[in-house]
Amino acid sequence: MLPNVRKFYRPTSLEEAVALLNSEKERNVVLGGGTQLALSAHPGIEGLIDLGGLGLDKIERRGEEIVIGARARPSDLFRSELLRDVADNILAEAAGNYLAEVQRNRASIGGILISCAAWADIAAALLAIGGRITIAGKDGEKTMTVDEFYEAGPSKAAHRAIITELRIRAGGRGAYQRLAKTETDISILSSLVRLDEETDGTIREARVVIGGATALPVRVREVEEKLRGKRLDPALAEEASRDCPIETVGDFRASADYRRKMAAVLTKRALAALAK
Amino acid sequence: MKVQFTFNGSKVEWDVHPGETLFETIRREGYYGTKRGCNTGDCGTCTVLINGDPVNSCQVFTASLEGSEVRTIEGVVYRDRKTGEVIRHPVQEKFVEAGAIQCGYCIPGMVLSAIGLLEKNPNPSEEEIRRALDGNICRCTGYVKQIEAVKEAAKALASGAYHPAPNRA
CATH class of the missing domain: 3.10.20.30 (Beta-grasp domain)
Structure with missing residues (x-):
């Protein structure tokens, strides 16, 4: 219950939604799925801008890209046939591990990105897949890579603006390893890999991402460097992942030391699964 | 509003x-x-x-x-195709038969999760049932009997003996 909300807006255009978000007169916030906002009792929120009427919930193929509307739900991603063509379906798999079915059916991918849900493997999967994010603000639309989005920090990257869609490149191979106390708990740590290879198997681009270690998912450049330009066999999988340096913190799920050690273990498993 | x-x-x-x-x-x-x-x-x-x-x-x-x-x-009430009698939803019926209920507090939510699954996927695997119920926490019974109940409900629904009763608010 947001006690001080007086207005509920259902804009029919993006321009209208952006204008409401930039209102000087009242403090409006964007409502995607609402799964996080509905649990809040923030007294400062005066208006809700429901994105439900803007048609942002589609997942479609445009040329070599898969375009995911910001209001697509984790359950839509999990069931999407189109995502199977992207890095062996790791994004859909991570979407399937987002909390529980009763939230996967309502949360939105844009909301997960903007709320900085670092504990969600789906956020790490997006960084591993390496897409572009389209953001609409009062100066029009801009796009940035997921890398740039996380570098700037979600709240800065999309300040008073609305994430409208994600565009990701089809193809590639991928692997996803996670460590959790129980199957339905959030991950203590996750390792996600995307490889784009030449026809002879030489790695053109490697993206190796650790989720759950810090406030945002991170790429492990040291491991990526060791993979680039080579063919992945079991020996390289072992060698490249031996040192997987990450910054991390301890919490009640695991100590920082344990997370540091497991980052290498999970990455080794992910790479071993892709080795030929 | x-x-x-x-x-x-x-x-x-x-x-x-x-x-x-x-x-x-x-x-x-x-x-x-x-x-x-x-x-x-x-x-x-x-x-x-x-x-x-x-x-x-x-x-x-x-x-x-x-x-x-x-x-x-x-x-979610149902009507028996032969007698026209208003009855519990097959999922509810099978929860009772399987002993999937103790205190009962979590059961309305769990039954609705199961119905949501079976309407989209009439013949789910055990893995799909587990995934569909993963947001419904039960602090008494555990989860094995509910999973059994959903399997039985899928069979009962496939038998065609039930059809939805006219809804009432």
């Missing part, structure tokens, strides 16, 4: 606060089958079906449901 949607098969227009959750609305309107558990989105006890999908009603703004279809446990 006014919101119109379909509630348990009937069109309703309810007066709601723009910042209130569906859970708060349902209880105020007198439908007590939807239980309050944690109110933090963690337990699944307040699950309802929105356009056929199980969702925590504590995590949804009622105002966002204009034009949607909402079902609570009160809206």
Whole structure:
């Protein structure tokens, strides 16, 4: 219950939604799925801008890209046939591990990105897949890579603006390893890999991402460097992942030391699964 | 503000606060089958079906449901094809038979999650059943019997002996 909300807006255009978000007169916030906002009792929120009427919930193929509307739900991603063509379906798999079915059916991918849900493997999967994010603000639309989005920090990257869609490149191979106390708990740590290879198997681009270690998912450049330009066999999988340096913190799920050690273990498993 | 949607098969227009959750609305309107558990989105006890999908009603703004279809446990009764008698939903029936209920508090939510699954996927694997129920926490029975009950309900529904009763709000 947001006690001080007086207005509920259902804009029919993006321009209208952006204008409401930039209102000087009242403090409006964007409502995607609402799964996080509905649990809040923030007294400062005066208006809700429901994105439900803007048609942002589609997942479609445009040329070599898969375009995911910001209001697509984790359950839509999990069931999407189109995502199977992207890095062996790791994004859909991570979407399937987002909390529980009763939230996967309502949360939105844009909301997960903007709320900085670092504990969600789906956020790490997006960084591993390496897409572009389209953001609409009062100066029009801009796009940035997921890398740039996380570098700037979600709240800065999309300040008073609305994430409208994600565009990701089809193809590639991928692997996803996670460590959790129980199957339905959030991950203590996750390792996600995307490889784009030449026809002879030489790695053109490697993206190796650790989720759950810090406030945002991170790429492990040291491991990526060791993979680039080579063919992945079991020996390289072992060698490249031996040192997987990450910054991390301890919490009640695991100590920082344990997370540091497991980052290498999970990455080794992910790479071993892709080795030929 | 006014919101119109379909509630348990009937069109309703309810007066709601723009910042209130569906859970708060349902209880105020007198439908007590939807239980309050944690109110933090963690337990699944307040699950309802929105356009056929199980969702925590504590995590949804009622105002966002204009034009949607909402079902609570009160809206899932069935009618026997032969006798015309109003009966429990096969999922409820099989929960009782399997002994999948102890205190019963989590059961409306769990039954709705199971119905949401079976309407989309009439013949789910055990893995799919587990995934569908993963948001519904039960602190007494455990989960094995509910999974058995959902398997049995799938068989019962496939037998064609049941069909939905006229809905009543």
